[in-house]
Amino acid sequence: MLHKDKTTDSAVGLDVGTSRICLAQRVGEEYQYETQLNAFVTIPFSKITESVLQKEAVPHSVTGSEIVVHGNESDRFADLLNVETRRTMDKGLLNPAEPSSLEMLRRIMESLLERTTERRRLCFTVPAAPLGAEDNLTYHEATLRQVLSEMGYQVKSINEGLAVVYSELESSNYTGIGISCGGGLCNVCVAYLSVPVLSFSIPRAGDYIDTSAAAITGERANRVRIAKEDSFHFNGHFADKLQQALSVYYDEMIQSLVGGMKQAFSNSRNLPRSNRPLPIVLSGGTALPEGFRARFEKILVEAELPISMADIRMAADPLHTSAKGALVAALADE
């Protein structure tokens, strides 16, 4: 857990993603991050297990006849027990199918954030509404706002795509397109001189790739995700069935993303008129595999979008981009 010291700014950025929650703080001139998996796993209660967990300092809680392990350690225990991790969120929002979602989300956030009495500013990310669907974010945003406020913070939210812009596009005066490819959603935001003029999300992202590839290969989605994060890359010749499946579904995800951008840009009358092409920044864990940027660019060029784009690049630190952007927004509000 990060704590405030004498050299730490009072503001905090929090990227609340479907698969991970990332905290950002600025210490001196440096940005520091801490991440927890936004997942948990339950194991049968026994005194021996509990004492081992305590001894190993594994974040957990006891609920009746179960021990709940949450955060980063949940992956390891799920693999040991050969079960799927449970998720507090699904497709960018609180998971309606998970009865413990709110309680577990609170605990994971408490493992990252200390309670404060100083009314520190905290800015957390929220997804944009899915393209073509109604905005259904109110409950999710209000719930997170309440949880974080109860921890003593002055809370505001920021669109995840806009957070990417704030993190990465200072050189173009915060003008351009920020894309965050996460677990549940791909979030896109077009910003113009810091003002978000268009934002939307696509419900195909890392989880879609994992579950689709898992269905083909018979693996658990959790193991697919670990394999994907460890070794997948584009443009390879895969003998391995899992890698082949990942390649297919990655392509499908990128096609969905670019198709969504084309649809949104074509239908929008809000886009800035500019002689200059807009830079694009890609971020998020799902954009990490080697070759992702080139594959995205190829599909984007083929799609012939109605606005001029340039300088498609990866974020400097893709796993922490949104958290940093949220922190920048919080600092700018001070």
Add this chain to the structure above:
Amino acid sequence: MPLNLRNSLESRASRIQDPIERLRYLKSRAARAVAQPAIRRPRKKFPLVCLALVFISLLIPGYQASTGTEQIVPPFPRFQAGAADVYPNVWVVEKRPEFEVYSNGLRIDDRYAVSNQGRLFYPVFQRSAIDPDQPEWRSEPAGIVYHTTESDQVDFEVGQNGELKRIGKDVLTFVRRNRCYHFVIDRFGQVFRVVQESDVANHAGYSVWADDKVVYVNLNGSFLGIAFETQTQRGQDLPSANPAQIRSARTLTEMLRAKYRISASNCVTHAQVSVNPRKMLIGYHTDWAGNFPFMEVGLSDNYIAPPASISAFGFDYDPVFVHATGVRIWQGLALAEDELRAEAIAGGLTVPQYRAILQKKYKQIIETLKAASADQETDHAT
């Protein structure tokens, strides 16, 4: 939004090194911008306005006319000229009963100085949330309004010295009697103090201006008045000042800015601030409507700043004002219209609905001010 203003905003932002500060700057200027299609306000009354804007846009270097395939530019609701103020260092060198000399060469003749109602407190309203019932009260001058005397003119040549001096004296006598301005700069560039700086002069009448924090209503109390002895010429749209007057205006402006920490963005012309509350039109007075030498006086070009009378209180303008103004002031007017439109959209209102709300707020303020003091429009020359 005119392209050159957009570029100006970007240029200013680019000079800010710290990314957080840069974001803060941009958000403060563009925070309430909304990405909505432009509402095309019916302009049956003002076809000339549209025509002039198109023509002026074509004159702006780098401007490219939009095509049918281009998208809508989001407006920038806030633009303030003079992002970073640098205050001159000017001090009194010599002070006698009849004149003062300052370190920047300024000499003020005090022979016509007169007192008037003292400036105790004047109200300002928070720009972010104008509440007619909750003014703040201040006492130091916050800005300068530049005027023209609109007095008789003879040719400026050696053979007319006698007439020039006689007219100048008459003007000063009139200004003194009516407490019209704090300072007059005659045609020889001599600076005369008329109304004491500590007092209110009857120079601005019904007027509105705003900086990035507060809105000023009726500027007699809050702004100092400087008048150039000059006149709008027949057959020529705009008045002008001679080099001696401009030189003196620069040193006088420097001294006042140094003394009262006046922001450059609060140094404006009478045409920019004057309003007609009865008709809810701007530009009741049109002196220095379009060719005030801001740069030569040591200021940034404040004509590009949007008049708060439009964006904060929903004032409009008519063909009389159109005829009286120069090219430069149009940029500010266009920006103010953008602000008004953006705010209306943000509030889910049509522009006429939003304008009506703003006008009501202005009228409430005027009623409050009338109740508090006797703000009167004087019948001085301009």
